[in-house]
Amino acid sequence: MSTHYEVLQVSETASLDIIKQRFQQLILEHHPDKRTNSNDGTQAHNILKAWEVLRNPTSRKNYDIELQSQRNKKDVAIGAEVDLDDMEYTEDDHSFSLVCRCSGDYVITEDELEAGIDVVGCNNCSLRIRVLYDVVEEDDEEEDN
Numbered sequence: 007m008s009t010h011y012e013v014l015q016v017s018e019t020a021s022l023d024i025i026k027q028r029f030q031q032l033i034l035e036h037h038p039d040k041r042t043n044s045n046d047g048t049q050a051h052n053i054l055k056a057w058e059v060l061r062n063p064t065s066r067k068n069y070d071i072e073l074q075s076q077r078n079k080k081d082v083a084i085g086a087e088v089d090l091d092d093m094e095y096t097e098d099d100h101s102f103s104l105v106c107r108c109s110g111d112y113v114i115t116e117d118e119l120e121a122g123i124d125v126v127g128c129n130n131c132s133l134r135i136r137v138l139y140d141v142v143e144e145d146d147e148e149e150d151n
Contacts, residue, residue, distance in 0.1 A: 009073060010056035018070070022061065029057040071121040083134070084125065088112075090139035106133055 011018050014028045036049040059065050093102035093112075100116040110130020114123070114137055127134045 008052075010059050010069065013052045013056040014060065018073075022063075025057075025060050029053065029061075033057075068121060071118065071123060075121065075123040075125075084136045085133045087136045087138050090119075090137055093137070102137070104135070106131060108133070 009018075011020070014025060014032060016025050016028050020028075032053050033050060036053060038047040038050055059069050088104060090102060093104045093114075095102055101113050102115075102119075103111050103113045106112055106128040108128060108131040110128040112126045112128055112135055114126040118126075119137070119139060124137045124139070125134055126137060
């Protein structure tokens with residue numbers, strides 16, 4: 007499956023101006039009204055979908071985090087699985103941390119967890135852990151009270 011960056015044929019570090027310019031070029035090429043062959047509009051739909059995500063800085067950031075999470079899950083050997091409850095919570099930066107055997111730290115933020123990132127590397131060595139946790143919806147918390 008292609009990423010939104012691949013659909014728009016731009017690098018993941020491309021500026022918004024470059025992404026917009028490429029979007030405009032591709033949508034003109036692939037728009038069903040402009041095609042003379044039997045294009046079903048799938049390519050144009052994919053281009054529009056990619057543009058909708060990448061044009062907004064917040065949705066682009068969330069998408070980039072999701073991409074990184076997917077890559078981490080595929081490409082990384084996990085040294086251990088650690089329950090979130092076994093990690094120390096820091097309220098100042100809303101993060102969880104655990105000391106590595108090399109004396110470095112594994113640190114993961116609430117935002118990363120909410121975005122689906124569950125693999126974190128040590129800041130001092132190459133070891134990685136998978137953080138085990140259950141997602142609790144706010145409605146569930148209110149019902150429990």
